[in-house]
Amino acid sequence: MDRNAISQERCADYDFSEFAQEFLRRNKVYREQFAHAHLETAGKMQSFAARRMARSWGLEFSFRPLPAHDSLAGYLAP
8 A cells, every 4th residue: 555545544534633733743844843943942832932833823823802792692591
């Protein structure tokens, strides 16, 4: 069995997050940036530099709470 067939077989049952993780694991640029951020921050991956790198790859999202009047909680009330 060739390498492509093995990869396709292994990834066939992946959900979106597993597929994304596999994509990043194989991406040379991501691996280089991760290694650089890890060295630059002495392994503290919650540092600003590491979080900026993660955000650039879509791994961190800014949290912006909705104003109270836009809340969907009313739809859940009985």
